[in-house]
Amino acid sequence: MDEKVLKPITEVSYLTAANVGRYRGILRYFYTQYERLHHYLFPEEVLSYLRQSMFFQDYTEEQLQQDLNQLVEWKNLIPRQDTTRVTSVEEFKKKKFRYQCTPYTVEIERMVQGLEEMGDSFGGSLERTLFDRLLNSLIKLLAYRSDSSHQHRKIYGVEDMSDEELYALWQELYDNFRKLTEGATDYLAHLQSEKVEEMMMTEAFLSYKDAVTDYLRNFMTALQHTSFRIENLLADAPDQLIQLITTRLADYELKIPRLDERPPKESLIERFFGQWQDLTTWFLGDESGESDLIYLQNVTNETIRRITRFAQRIGERHHILKSRRQDYLFLADWFARCDTLEEAHEISASVFGVFHTRHLFSGGKATEDIYAEIWDEEPTEVTIKPRVRRYREKTKPGAIKSLQQEKQQTLTAYLKEREAEQKLVAGIVQQNQIVLADLPLVDPYIRKTLLRWIGKSMTHQERMAKTETGRKFRLITVDDQEITLRAEDGNLVMPNFVIQFLE
Template structure:
């Protein structure tokens, strides 16, 4: 019931008003338009360039910024439809001033909305991100009132719809923001620290409480949604549509189809969140899995921290014992050997490559496996591998035998075809029962004759023939071993063979 994306001119054309955000001098354009926007918020809609320059020169970044620079920037912003200019004749005292065109500038409607959006982006913070079961509880209560909305008036249904969507939106935003924090690089680093152990139990208890609420409320919501009939759905959706349509909107025309499509889209998305759609897993089930995965992740990191802390404590004793062993070494050579055993080679060479092992055992050591011989090639430009000279094989006998076989087949084929020529003519209408090989050969000759400008051609044996078209478009039936077919009654007239 939800429409697909409608492609129109508004959607397909680029929005020139946003070009100032990514242009080469974006820092200047954005500052100018931000000043216009702040004045717009104070209900000062029209600005002179002198006012703009005075404000810009207050900042160190614009100390060398001149009126000429400002005029160029304003002209660019006007060309991108960010500013609307109007000539101010009230300040003109001379003809020269009129020619210089004193303008006032106003922020366009698009630019107002774009600046509002950029302000929201600049101050975008994840606030109150949480996994509160109370939101699911509230959604369950709102959906439980669905059947009552069938008999309520449009205004009551409209208010109920707004509350339902607000709660659903908050649930989505909160869980996405909260879950997103756990998958951030900052969270990964924090969970690897010793301090995280203090909060581990609190996090796990909080997430488990949410899972309990999720299981309890989602099952109830699924039951409510599955019991709603299509007829009740249509009644309630139509009431919501009537309510939304009745809201007066200034300077904005919204088609009825768009309003209805938006309502149905929201409702189907809400249902899909809990019930799933097109055989796919529901978002509620996915949230349940993600939350469990986070608990496992927290537990895993905590275990790693505890293990590393314990191993560090054990290592102290090991290092103390090792130091005693070094102190007991009577000779330097003995100490070198102990160092080699304890720490290995200080400057090892690692050889890596695509070696095929005969075993997949991870416990198998180097000396347990067979030696691998690897040929090392010189890394110099002039190095070339020796080319092996191989003689060209002599296939003369095979060629002679094959040629003899082909000549015999051609001779046999010629004898068979000669048997179909009567008085120098092969008439397709007079052919007896033929096999597939003869049919293919005759049709090949026929195609040669048809494609020839003078209707003449040669057979593989060198005989010249001419194609004779049927009179009065006569047709005939050719009988073959694998079936009959109908065709024009062509004739192939052969010229007498010349003795050589």
Template sequence: MLGTLGQEITETAYLTARTNTKRYRYILRYFYEQYQRTNYWLQPEEILSGVRTMGLEEDYDMEKLQADLSQLEGWKSLTAQHDSTRVTTIEEYLKKRYRYMMTPYAIEIERLVIQLENVKGYGGSLQPSKLQEFVRLAKAIRWWSQVRSEVEAVELWDELIDLFKDLNERASDYIASLNSKRSEELFATEQFLAYKDSVLTYLQNFIQVLQNTAPEISELLLQAKQDSYSTARFLHQVVSAKMGMPNLDEPLSAEQWEERINSQWRNVERWFLGTKQESSLVSLLEQMAKDTIFKVVRSAIRIQEKGRSGMSRQQELEQVGRWFLQTESLEEAHELYAYTFGLYETRHFFGEHAEDNGYLDETSMWETTPQEFSLPPRGHQGRPRNTNTAPVIARKNNPVSLQAYLKKKQEEESLIETYVNRGSVLMSELGVVSKGERQQLLSWISRCLANKNLQFRTPDGIRIAMPNRPNLDRTILVCEDGELEMPNYTLYFSREGEPS
């Protein structure tokens, strides 16, 4: 079979021939134009007149034409047939006059060449109406009735496949056009701002329809996939109808038709449902459209910011200056300045707490004494010389901090000993608690919630646990420094080795 994988396609030789390429292309283009007019078989005289009319050189004669026709026939771009319709004598019959017709391969190649000549970019379009039409066709296949004829089945199938191909190709081409190099260059120019809104509206409308129709189509295809008997019956009717159509150019067996139809159906399912290895192509199309919207908006913002950066603000500043001249007091000038320029950029400074204020991690910043921070001169003359500094004394060795830490640990041990003797503590049964007790209770609850088994052990071997109660009542924990609304937790305390 011509054109099978691994074999040379001789029908394309006329496009790249070393000599007479121009003449071959004129002849095949004339044949194709006549083919579109349903004029299939052409006489040499008619061909010679036609190519001359199209612009081929005047010295092109019948001898050269016959040689070119023989070459094209050898490349299987043309097929010849003995023409005996106008023979009146034996001599004319012996001359064997021929008429010629394009082969199917040559027709498709010339059609492709014409399409390539008209390519200016990717083209394509996003057509939401096709998605809505696809919903109708998917419903018809999903609820296909056995009593309907094979003719209706094949008509529905051809309409579905044509719509699917058109939707897939046009959408992919349009997204590709927006991501092409030419579009990237256009996005960087100010002319792009003129139709930015129309592009965004076009993409947003398509995404909106896609989000409304794609889940419905996917659900219909998934139901059809699960109802394999009904779907197989429909596809079998399509195969039977295809087999009943006479096709002299490409006769296929029932198995070949079945494989082709099933393969096309799997492509439709893969486009909307995806596979275990990859997501659906319709979701990728949606994401590509969203990414394109983001790129369009970002490009428009970049162009606008670029235009603002070169804008002169002389007139604005002159107007502000006139306003300042019209102020009657310094206070009014301060207010105008605040409205016009706002606040200066703030600066934040961070320093060490003084070691004599008993600083602990739980100490609030509002309870500490203010810190003094000296700002060194910014000039290089005010920089201090490098001198050996005294070693920094760690805070944990400071007597004041150590005393406060030991006092805090003693209070914690006393509190936990009290709770161990009680066995359990219910938040709603507690009276007024101190600030330290409240902080300790919340710390224990937090540590229990952080573990899967809702319990933990202290370094002293005390086990603190909470029961698993998903729906707890709420209570008010009354503290010295306020009230705290919280779930009514229960904490259980036990020593290591005791039953929990």
């Protein structure tokens, strides 16, 4: 017997621990996000998801951190310090982590979910033929022909099938879909693991680079050839046909002799309809976001780019470390066969370039024409300064001009403008308050001033603030109705506010 069989598996401890509900809720979310190719999660994401459930309404951030630490100790999660959003040394010392579920945890959660749904096993590969098989099954399931007796009625192919044939076709369709999604997710997650990334940095990876890249590209080609047809079939599938298919599948399921208690028909219909919804959502998406097919395409393309980058870096590193000994020996033999020194100088200039050259640059190009000759352009005059340490350019002393009169005029104009604006604001104050709903057509400056006061008061807990002149006021909301503040440059729809001055 192997020694591994006798060792305890600490990764399954969370299934029987005291706080099993909290641990299972956390790891189930990690597993579902892993299936969606989202491998690293922050504690804030986990807490936000858990609080959506009625069972975690009182769940605190401290409890979550304790549970995450415990799951790390049980080897269910792998912490990794996040340095992408660090802006200071203090934040780096706080060691903010993001977490990834371990392969053991993924397999355990997949097994538990399989026990819950009585599913089958999975495989980690990118099988191109699964798209073609999936497309053929959909064509058989949704095929129809026109009824000669009723011109507007469609006769679907499933109506000519027996319940057993329909059940077998459905199982074939959903099995291919499950193999496709689970296999692609597992294989791409394998390529994104740390162990594989470490192997990609070695020179031995170069021999596998072309095979892996071709494998991924062939998968993408098959996906692009068939995905559009599958999406069109799913989008055009009528709801009446899906209802008919799920009902017949539930009837056939109930006809199978079983010794245990049979589930109700509505439950079976709901299960088959949920499988159809999973298939549709994976290809077409829903209102909550893009389809998983788009995720798969993006991740596959990113994996191809990452593999290419790793191979390029290895090639560059190999090229840098490559010995140039043979090249130098070839050049030395070339120089040795020269008959004259002048011929050796010409070879040297061709191989190593011209020695002791001076590069002169002045101004910019007068034209962007790539075919223009330098002799056709106007010459540029450059004044060369003496390279003497004590050299200084000659300057003429200038008189200091007094701008006191211009400053006084500007200040006077500014004060007059402020005084006129204050008069405009004072003109809309009635009984020590400003009722925005009763204001006539106002100047744009008044509208900007009112909005500035409203913004100041919104930051205060009691909605109180001060004007530029020091007057204290409070913002009051009259009711839930909206009003229109009319100005010379347009109208503004806003809440029904009243600005009440306190002194």
